[in-house]
Amino acid sequence: WVAAARLPGLGLLALALYFLLPFDIRGYVYYLNTRYAHLAAALLVATAPATVPQWRRPLRLAAAACAAVLAFVMVRGYRAYSREAAELEPLVAATAPRPRVMGLVFDSQSRVVRFPVYIHGAAVLARARGGVPNFTFASTPHSPLRYVGEMPPTFPSEWQPQQMDYATQGIWYDHFLVRGVHPSRIFGERLQSELVVVAESGRSWLVRRR
Secondary structure, X not given: OHHHHHHHHHHHHHHHHHHHOXXXXXXXEOOOOOHHHHHHHHHHHHOOOOOOHHHHHXXXXXXXXXXXXXXXXXXXXXXXXXXXXXXXHHHHHOOOOOOEEEEEEOOOOOOOOOOOOOOOHHHHHHHHHOOEEXXXXXHOOOOOOOOOOOOOOXXXXXXXXXXXXXXXXXXXXXXXXXXXXXOHHHHHHHHHOOEEEEEEEOOEEEEEEO
């Protein structure tokens, strides 16, 4: 009975962890409890007894129909998000090689998907042009990766761009990806002297050092 109870027990344990664990342990691990939802679902489905033989064909057809409906929804969603995310392409084109990009993302939300998919938009520009963004997981305690040299100075939380101190943090960067707020509200008179808006697309702006 121990072997028979192993999978159901693990499934129930995963389900309990989903409800009992916190969403995150700030600074160490994120999306903690949600990881167990998928594990619980897979384990509990695997514990379902074999179906009655005469039900197998209808169940296969039902499963295929569900997969087809889901595929239609997913394809439509991916296409819509691809069109929306294309707003970053002109900004990438206006980014110089090997940039230092600070992301000032005041609006990380998408009109297509529910998650804050633009929170790390600066990494898109940095990756495309061989540079470095202000935030990566290499700066977090739970990551096995570390910077070889100087760690880019940045504000404490990428979710709070209003905490940026230009004199001690912003001065290190030569590119700024701004989303959700016009750059003039952040940089003020600096846009007339040391900084300039070089590209605007959708709800995003790229500011570069002159």
